[in-house]
Each structure stands twice: as structure tokens, then as C-alpha cells.
Amino acid sequence: MTPTTLPTYDTYDDLVARVRDGALGPDPATLRIAVAFTTRQAVRHDGRGTGYRNEVLSLRLGEAVGSCAVEPGELPDSVLDDCVGADVARLLRHPLPPVRVAALDAYLMRVTPHTPEHGARPVPLPAGSSLVKSRARARAVVDLLDLPAGATVLVVGVVNSLLETLRSRGLRYLPSDLKGGTTEWDEPVLTDALAAAGRCDALLVSGMTLGNGTFDPLRRHALTHGKQLVAFAQTGSAVLPRLLGHGVSAVCAEPYPFFWLDGGPGTVHRYGCPGGVR
Secondary structure, eight states: OOTTTSOOOSSHHHHHHHHHTTSSSSOGGGOBOOEEEEEEEEEOOTTOSOOEEEEEEEEEETTEEEEEEEOTTOSOTTHHHHHTTOBHHHHTTOSSHHHHHHHHHHHHHHHSOSSGGGTOEEEEEOSSOHHHHHHHHHHHHHTTOOOOTTOEEEEESOOHHHHHHHHHTTOEEEEEOTTOOBOTTOOBOBSOHHHHHTTOSEEEEETHHHHHTOHHHHHHHHHHHTOEEEEEESTTTTTGGGGBTTTBOEEEEOOSSOGGGOSSOEEEEEEEOTTOOO
């Protein structure tokens, strides 16, 4: 397939419903999660004044791994026991949204992995330090925006390397994250992304928004106002390409294992094109 023929869906809920019905592949009730695990990290790159922590829930379905990032400490210890051995259909109805997202991601990673036949364009990341790889990923993400210098980007999910790259391209930004705080450059981080969206020309959105319920209002804003929405996705890397053309203009997908787990070379996968159909 090509990016124009990859089946896409109007909304996240529509996509989930189609998967539940078995319309995209095997009946999810027949597929069981073999391994469930969480990955936790704390990082402070050399030369950076601030650090952060990550926690990710991942579910393994055969050769595929689906993931959803969460706030550190948010998931109960029992969640792994809930997931391991459970069928995907059951997990798509789990009471915790991150479990539902990780299960959907695992299913879609199995059905449509990140290959050129499914519309993915691989972008290599070099071996190196966490900061070298973070900056390389940031360039791969920001290259998907097609904006003139001086335009303003709403960045949902603050990653300092992304902000650094936007600055180097002459782009302005409003950083937003539910945690609040400040950026590396002491800029205040907004906690209500949707409220700030009207002040921006484009949106750069973390896949983590799928798990915390903030993604769809941002997608609808982009669709309604004809703005580019580029997603950078460790969470839901196989999910967000299914929303291309329905408020999502491009995706930089990064399935497990993520760049911060290994110093060797890696790959991210891009879908859509700069300033593509919105």
C-alpha cells in the first residue's frame, strides 16, 4: 500500500469499533497478549539544565509491541496481571484508557507494521548519546511541518529537543503539558492545550494524548480550522497513521524500543508529508 491507500478512519472511536468487529484483520478475541511490561526511565541530557521521567506500558502480541506512555506512578501494579494472557478484545474494553490504547497499538502493529507497503517511510537515527538521538528524532518530526518562519506551533507534550529544533527553524511555539512547569529556557508550560490552540498556526502533538483523553479535541480543532497537526508517537505509533486526513496531517511513528533505550542506530517511520492533506 501507499500512504494514500492505507485505510484511515474519521475518529479514534471509529477505528476502535472497526478493530473490535474484526474488519481490519483477525478477530481480536482470538489474539492473546503474551507479555505485559512497563518501562521506566529518568533522564537528564548532558548540557541540559532540566530532566524528566517517563513510564510506558507495553503489550506484546506475537512479534508486535504496542505502547502507551503514562504519568509516572499512574498505573496500579495489578495492571500487568490484568493484561498478560488476556485477549485483545477484552483489553479494548479495559477501564484504564492506557491499557486500551496499548492493546489497540499492539493489534495494529501486528496487522499493519511500519513498512513501506503500509505507507511508512523509514528515517534512520544515528548511534550516539541520548541527546544525539533525541535531536535527530526532533529533526525528523519538525521536518513534517510546512510553515514559514515566524509561524507559531502549539507543542503538546514538551520535549526540549523539539523546542530547540523549532527555534533553529525560526518558528515560535507555545509549550503545553498537563504537568505544567517550565521549559529548558524558563518559558512557562501551559496546562490547557486546547485553550491555546486558537493562538497557533499548527499543532505538534505527542501520542501520549491518546492515553490521557486530550487528543481528539485537538484533532477536531485542526480539522475544523484547516491547521496542520503533526503527531510524534511512541504511544500509539501504529494508531495515529490510521487518522491521516481526518485532522492528522503527518505522523512520526516510533515503536518500541524507543531511542532512549539503546545507544545504537535506530529508525523512526514517517507518514504523510509536510503540509499534507489535513
